[in-house]
């Protein structure tokens with residue numbers, strides 16, 4: 001079985017306990033405006049062009065059969081709609097600034113890659129993390145990966161936005177040792193405005209997983225001007241109190257790493273004007289949770 005992936009990242013330290021290999025699946029039901037992997041959102045492969053490192057040799061212009069590489073006023077840009085993703089330009093580019101993001105990858109290949117670092121997982125309590133995009137959006141593939149990972153004695157983490165069919169979470173529950181579960185916005189309407197979906201299904205899935213014994217780290221991205229307000233901080237606090245056996249809560253300050261990645265695949269990045277998170281933001285956020293019994297960590 002194959003799935004659409006866009007990266008296999010070895011020696012990850014931020015995607016669960018210990019040293020891990022994180023497998024990134026392409027495609028997400030949500031389109032969060034702050035997404036730090038905007039290239040993960042589409043369920044299709046995409047051409048990526050890093051114009052800042054382009055040598056202006058224009059070999060790509062000659063190689064492209066669809067005239068997707070254009071020069072105007074000495075500026076090189078891509079006509080994304082004309083690209084057929086066959087990658088002729090990628091083959092001739094001498095600087096490696098063109099690449100196709102997303103490839104159908106066999107689960108056996110992924111497991112063999114992950115197993116290369118088994119000795120490090122065993123020493124550090126690490127393993128495999130399946131991330132995205134949204135892994136549940138490629139449910140059969142994700143399940144296959146989890147089953148195979150368990151057969152190989154790997155510790156398993158699923159990084160999820162929480163949006164998906166409850167039956168899917170139910171089916172994989174016994175194969176996942178830790179869920180990294182996002183909680184993005186408390187206000188239902190704002191959740192829809194900034195992510196494309198409401199949070200009802202997400203909250204129902206969180207409730208289901210929690211009440212069925214899942215080990216869960218709640219991950220809360222905080223974005224200045226969007227969700228770092230009293231209403232949402234209070235919402236996080238209510239979740240903490242409702243689910244006291246959560247393993248921990250991670251506060252994840254916004255950064256704009258997604259901006260350049262978005263422009264490389266021709267996507268609009270709507271948060272260009274969003275202010276950077278500073279120490280006073282972090283202090284304010286963390287002080288809000290200082291009296292909670294639960295482990296609230298600044299990530």
Ligand code: SF4
Pocket residue numbers: 028029030031032034035036037038040041132133134161195
């Ligand atoms: S859920 Fe995650 S991967 Fe999906 S759009 Fe939001 S931040 Fe990006």
Ligand code: SF4
Pocket residue numbers: 053054055056057058059060061076092093094095096097098
């Ligand atoms: S082939 Fe590569 S380096 Fe040359 S113009 Fe095209 S993108 Fe730039």
